[in-house]
Amino acid sequence: MRNSSQTKSILLCFAMMLACAYSVLAWSALAQDxxxxxxxxxxxxSLVEAVGGDRVEVISLVPAAMDAEEYQPKPQDxxxxxxxxxxxxxxxxxxLWLDRLLxxxxxxxLGRDGAGYVDASFGISVLEVRGLSVGPGHAHGLGNPHYWLDPKNAEIITSTILEALARRDPANVSIYEANRLAFLARLETKLSEWETKLAPLKAxxxxxxxxxxxxxxxxxxxxxxxxxETKPGVPPSPSHLAAILQTMRARAVRIIVREPSQPERDVAFLAGKAGASVVTLAASVGALPRTDDFISLFERNAEALSAAASAQ
Structure with missing residues (x-):
């Protein structure tokens, strides 16, 4: 016959099991929702997660450390x-590879006229519009596509994302609006810090x-x-490297920027000849350690450039 202490222990264990089961069910329901x-x-x-919070489940097709312009879609995509x-x-x-996948x-x-299709470049003031781009390399004819690397463009991008979420999940639009405003407030505070850090590099x-x-x-x-590169996506020729070296010497360039996925050999060659430092920056979230979200991407890049400037 069980004593009262044993009974209480059994009841406590049972209650904990029920609580765990309830938590799992609640999480599953939330995930499904x-x-x-x-x-x-x-x-x-990262920007969708900033607006959507725990109301969204987001997957990126291109892995963090891969060049998105060179991506080859996988069957699971x-x-x-x-x-x-x-x-x-x-x-x-x-x-561009996405069109065939769609x-x-x-x-x-998710088609171009569908309610679930979002082109995040909508409303962006595009730089370097040059018309049709032909031949080898990346197709940048519609303009330079790296617009997310201006942190202020997050205001436009998240506005476009908010509008799309309001179409798909109107019941929770107030949550999305609040998430976006909180994110932009954090971003604005950090922006002034980054401007201060990078001020010594202006000249x-x-x-x-x-x-x-x-x-x-x-x-x-x-x-x-x-x-x-002689053009985006085209490796440098010996003559082009010689021209860049001449420019570096004439302009006293002391910093060369590369990204983790880019080859080191030519960068190291120029750095050695010109007496320059090589700074590896992340052009995408997750491409380097401590770049796990949109804000930390700029935080890490600002720190790296500031450190290189201070060391010279």
Missing amino acids: RVPIVTTTTDLR LLRLKNARLLVRVGLDYD AQADNPD RPLVAYHNSWPYFARRFRLDFVGFL
């Missing part, structure tokens, strides 16, 4: 698109491997005077 969203890049995923209620893409020819996904809502010429940085440069008044 979330809006399934696919983005092409991790940067857009089709299933992701079939089950999504929203698709958010970079646009501006940055993720044609195979059989989800009319210093820089060189980069790939032309990812015009929006970043415009925001923080940086001056990129050359790029190692």
Whole structure:
């Protein structure tokens, strides 16, 4: 026969089991109730999460450390698109591979005229519009597509995301609005800190491997005077490297910027010849340690550039 202490222990264990079971069921119900969203890049995923909070379930098709312009879709990407209620893409020819994938996904809502289709470049003041781009390399004819690298453009991008979420989940639009305003308030505070950190670089010429940085440069008044690639996506020729080296010596360039996915050899060669430092920056969320979301991406890049400027 059990004593009262044993009975209490059994009842307590039973209550804890019920509580755990309830928590699992509640979490499952919440997960099922979330809006399934696919983005092409991790940067857009982070911005969707900033607006959507725990009301959304977001998957990025392109992994963090991969060049999105060179991405080759995987079979599981089709299933992701079939089950999504929203698709958010970079646009501006940055993720052209997505069009073929959408044609195979059989989800009319995500087509260009569908309620679930979002081109995040809508409303952006696009830089470097040059018309049709032909030949090898990346198609940047509609303009430079790296617009998320101006943190102020997050205001426009998140507004577009908010409008899309309001269409798909109108019952929770007040939550999305509050999330967006809280995120933009945090971003504005950090923006003034980054401007202060990067102020010493305003008069210093820089060189980069790939032309990812015009929006970043415009925001923080940086001056990129050359790029190692002869055009976006085309590796440098020996003659072009010689020309860049001449520019670096003439302009006293002391910093070369590269991204983690870009080759080191030519960058290291120029740095050694010109007496410059190499700074590796993340052009996308997750591409480097401590760049797990949109704000930490700029925090880490500002720190890296500031440290390089201080060391010279």
